[in-house]
Amino acid sequence: MKSSNYPSNYNDNEYCTWQIQVPVNKKIRLDFTEFRTETGKDYLLIYDTSHYQTATIAFDGTTYKPPPFTSSGNVVRVRFISDGATSLNVTNRFSFNYKQVGKKIAKMDPFNNLLPKLT
Numbered sequence: 001m002k003s004s005n006y007p008s009n010y011n012d013n014e015y016c017t018w019q020i021q022v023p024v025n026k027k028i029r030l031d032f033t034e035f036r037t038e039t040g041k042d043y044l045l046i047y048d049t050s051h052y053q054t055a056t057i058a059f060d061g062t063t064y065k066p067p068p069f070t071s072s073g074n075v076v077r078v079r080f081i082s083d084g085a086t087s088l089n090v091t092n093r094f095s096f097n098y099k100q101v102g103k104k105i106a107k108m109d110p111f112n113n114l115l116p117k118l119t
């Protein structure tokens with residue numbers, strides 16, 4: 001995913017939402033590859049939709065990249081909101097990758113021990 005106009009500056013007055021969904025029982029991992037937004041003005045929000053009440057995370061800024069984010073469920077919404085102005089001589093853009101990740105698999109499947117051997 002990339003901000004609009006990438007690698008040029010994103011637009012003013014943006015309000016866009018991406019919904020990322022993977023199969024049930026999988027999770028989503030977001031990895032930010034670039035993050036340059038205007039501090040205190042343009043925000044990226046992550047909604048972990050399995051946790052409506054709590055897990056909304058907001059990022060802005062030009063000096064750091066958000067850490068990798070892993071959802072608790074199989075749906076994540078990412079929203080970008082920019083204000084009505086762009087400062088001169090700045091780079092305003094971001095990009096991130098996402099991938100499906102599995103939940104931990106139990107080390108031993110006891111059911112296997114019950115199957116007759118087929119030799």
Ligand SMILES: [Ca+2]
Nearest residue numbers: 038042083085
């Ligand atoms: Ca702005």
